[in-house]
Amino acid sequence: MGRRLCAAGALLLLGLLVVLPLLRLISAVAAGGTVGLAAAFDGPDLAALINTGWTALAVTVLAVTAGAGTALLTERRRPPGRRWLRVAIIGPLLVPNYVAAIAWQRAYGRAGLTDQLLGLTLPGLEGPAGIVLVMAVGAVPLSYLIIAGGLTAAAEPDRERAARVSGARPLRAAAGITLPLLRPALVAAAVLSFASAASAFGVPQVLGSPAGFSTLATRIYRDLNFATDEAAFARVLVAACVLLVLALLAATAADASLGRGRDRPGGPAEPGSGAGSAWALLPVAFALLLLVGLPLLALVLEAVTRAAGLPPTPANWTLANFAAALQGNAFRALLNSLLLAALAASLSVAMGAVVVVTGGRAARAVGAAVTASFAIAGSALAVAVLLVYGEWLRDTLALILIAYLAKFWALGHRPLAGAADRLPADVFRAARASGAGPIDMLVSVVAPLFRPVLAAAWLLVFVTAVHEVTMSSLLYGPGSETLAVVVLNLQQLGDPTVTSALGVILTLLLALPAAALLGLRPARSAL
Template sequence: MTAKAAEDRNTLGWLAISGLVVVVAVPFAFIVLQAVFPQLGRGSLAAPFSHLFSTLADPALLRMAGNSLGLGIAVAALSALIALPLAVLRAFFRVPFALFWDVVLLVPFMIPPYIATLGWIMSLQPRGYMEQLLGLHLASFLFSVPGVVFIMAMNGFPLIYFAMSRTLETVGARYADVGRLFGAKPLRAFFRITLPLSIPGLTASLLLVFALAIEEYGTPAALGSRFGFQVLVTGIDNRISDWPIDLPGAAVMSLLLVLMSLGAFMLQRRIVARGNYQTLGGKPQAQAKKPLGVWAVPVTLLFTFIAFLATGLPMLAILATALSRTISGGLSPDNLSLNNFAAILDDSGGALRALTNSLTLGVATALIAGLLGAVSAYVVVRSRFGGRGFLDILSALPNALPGVVVAVGLILAWNQPFLPITPYNTALILLLAYVCILLPQPVRHATAAFQQIGDNLDAAARVCGATPITVFRRIMLPLILPSLATSMLLVFAIASRELVASLLVAPVGMMTTASFIWRQFEQGSVGIGMAMAFITILLTTMLPLLLMSVLRRMSAN
């Protein structure tokens, strides 16, 4: 290797490490330091561990940790209970309107959880839409732990549905069919053959739902506060938002949340490592899906019912509220109006500024996270950089950092009195938060794409005198661009509506769509908040879909 090639290789490696240190390592390190040294904010390392043990001994903290753990497990279990039957039907049978159900069940993922929760509140609360239409309400269920679990599962089950339907299609039914030839009944063949072969996909999707559940802020904050149900995320918010501010306590609680995420990740890795899920016959061949026969109508009704609960009801509630002149006017033709949408266009309360801020931050986050993720993945997978092991750890760390933890870490890191210059109280702090939270998306996509590219391209480029930077820029980046662009569009969609970081670290006077909607509900302007929510859902869903369509056409040509 020439000196120039070695220099370029090191340049890419140190560029990736520098970016990940600023975005990931610094906030995480300050969470650990603040938990150990309670006087860190005053520039002192006195009395180490003094606040750590007192906080851990607090019964309220143990109760919140138990609530978070129980909530995560319950949401993952209920999501699997809903998703698995649908995934099995979708994978092995000719479900009527199958592609339509795939699109409809994708929508709950595109609806921010806190917005969906607000839709459920408007529907099930006393004098809500359900009571206006049917004469009854479900407030006792809504404002309860089972209600919180149900609503969060309605948002989380599509992740398991899509993961498992694709996994089961890959595994195929032929192995279970062989088991049935030897006398196994259909259920026994499924649970003893097909399901075990699908364990990697199932555990990965369950882990993702669990992680999303324990870090979700909007649903526990909107519902749990009504009946005294607190989890770690809401507890952290109280510690840094209510006087007296307790940053050491928030840091300790953040570490507990990280440990839960890491524990779930290690459990998933152990489950997968204990078994062998490879088949001996090579890749299963695609088989024709079986007809449902007399079960076609019941299965269609099942998909219709689940799709209505997960997608139809929240969207109808959001739209009905956005079109209402007044909430007290109810579902009446005389109460329908476009006034709330007009208020958004008139920049009422800074609505257009909030929308512009979110879209701008979404684009910037997608670009920075995409570039940093691509460079990091390239160095780890394709280069011989000496620090790629450390870089691999840094790029994986955000998987275990919930959004509220990232926000707390950024507050602790960039609010220190000794810093001569800081991004704190500027839009840059939000950008750092979004990039850290969403960095795993482009890293995963880019890593998978680089692993599928043969080594012969690198060798041919080196023979022609290309340096690592040239190889990355002229060869590798164009090859992974479709996969990377998909992940960047997903980053844009999520960043444009991110809630917890927007509430905790946004500079004074700056609002995003998420914080605008949340504030409107707190102030009682529910209609304007729902109008903004509807616009946000349309933009963050349609823009990525439109751009993906354009990318497909460009690649086809």
């Protein structure tokens, strides 16, 4: 009876958080008929759809290519300092994408660091080229992690060794042996990169607005926050539904690609020689310096400079910008962000634990559904949640929290489900044979054994929720702003020093929990 009750509760939460909002969104679009669809994609909206498609495709190509190249370097060539190189490659994950866009403006834009020191600016930074470049830099770490994991799981040392003995050069062996074995990982990385880029809001808003370049996500934001006519809301519904379809297609493609296993399990990878890899490391290190290090340095220097336009020399440094950044509604927004992130992390992990102890078909169905909901564009999910709960919860933190739970439930569930799969089934059978119900198992079995994984999952959701901006920017109201929304609004108002200070604060809020998350790695792997 207890397991059935937990299964019913999990299915009810899934219906309230995900299924009901998405069905409401689809029904609202269908109510408009073909006339509403045609009107929604006329003129600027059709251009936004085209812009979304080609920029997401360009980001995917760049991110997967760079991710595959760096993964082959670190996992096959074993260059000196490989551990620190890995940390540097995944470092951009700690910087919110819209903060990264602001950092690029401070580094390479007009009156930026390179402009002040060398008189050089990056052409096309504020426009589609800059959007693609910055989003690709942010997408490379995820592609790298997926492909590097695929290199370990899909290693075929015998085939690779045979190719080398037959005279094939390393690049030829990689193209003929390694890359075909990595096809599932490459497709998964491409799908994730495309879905993330298609739904991205922060970078297109920061770098696209000055150039008049819009995507579906920025059109949704503009119509929902600044337009008042019914036609604008109809366009929002259609655009959100299109993003939903893109996400579902991407998730379907990922499942299909990952479902095609290899003909036999792989073995441990053949250790590569570090000889000559130091030279290959130089261009990667130089690229990381230009693409990640210099923008972050420019952001910090802008944050400690007394006024915009002054040289970032020690004589002009001050910490007053950080005090000014937390005045007014910024401090309240900081508290809102921390509260929402803590609640979202705690509830997502608790819901994930309930699904794990439930087991059976219901748990597998809920797990698959929440994983798919994570792939749904934040803009689409926010509009769907607004349609169902906006009448009662508009302009409240509760409305944002519902959207967070719908989006981040998978982050709380997947680590626990993966850890449960590695545990002997006898552990749960013994607990059930002793008369333990789901709640007893949760307290006496899951919590003690899964403590490192629970902490890691909690931190993962917390870090992700702190820098979330897409859903927050669509659902916030007076008093319910998050720090991400305040940073974005300050950037649009043109207050560079205070905006940079807030960006640094937000990045530090992510870096500290991430350091704790890395510290949990040994315990997590031991489980």
